[in-house]
Amino acid sequence: MKILIYYFSATGNTKMLADEYKRTFETYGHEVTLRELSGCTPPVVSDIDAFDRIGIGYPIHAFNAPRIILKLCKALPKRDRRAAPKNVFVLKTSGEPVRMSDVSALKMPGMIRRRGYNVINEYQYVMPYNIIFRHTDEQAFRMWETAKKLVKVDISEILQDRRSLPRKMFMGGFLAWILRIEHWGAKILGRGFKTNSDCVNCGLCVRACPANNIKVKKNGKLKFGWHCMICMRCVFKCPKNAIVPGILKNWKVNGDYTFACPEQPSPPTKHDDYCKTAYDRYYAQAEEKINSEK
């Protein structure tokens, strides 16, 4: 089978997941093409008929899919009405195991059904990179190990065309619809991004910004324009931790995880209790799903 996966990733979670999907599909003998979405222009999607399955991966932003993903959906070529719809699987990464994030793909199935595509699988993975706080190494390790095990189970469902969609949530859907204001609010919030005196003008943020929103002024200082998606990639990638994201200044977590099993337990952090019940529920449900496939 030939599989095409489009994904957008700001801080690396969705990229890690897309790479894991590729690796796992390939171990079953399938051919996978990954296409990372970058830039604020709609992606050009022309050769889609050459693929048997399409995957779309994204980070959940304010309980919604980022703007760039909706642009991708609009750019999908219309397929012949007489042909059977092409099956699509959606991969969502989130920072918190909140049930409401289930609704983030709400708009997408309808948008792409009209073009001849059918979303039959939607999976959400709670991932370690997080813009609110840093997890302990143990928590990051556990999260990624759980995600990798889930990928195996989910891929087996995809290959068997087994439908797996989250339950509909009316109130959640309504709230997510309101929060879609983030798509426009991001443009305003992004104007408030600044650099502090630690900036060494390395240009990494300029090159990393998926919306081409950061320009270098004549005096060498950076100017943040009106196209921000508040994906936080610039903040996350800055080696000097020099970008201050305006009123979101408490939302910055730099630094990679090693994802190796820590030899010593980490000292407790003040975030250990954050969403503890929700994390425990996520792990319990994941375990149940993984074990049921064995």
Ligand SMILES: Cc1cc2nc3c(=O)[nH]c(=O)nc-3n(C[C@H](O)[C@H](O)[C@H](O)COP(=O)(O)O)c2cc1C
């Ligand atoms: C602007 C913004 C909004 C976010 N909103 C949510 C959210 O509503 N629910 C959630 O669980 N995570 C949320 N997150 C966290 C991301 O979904 C999570 O860190 C994701 O895995 C990042 O993927 P990436 O590293 O591929 O960009 C948000 C992150 C950003 C930057």
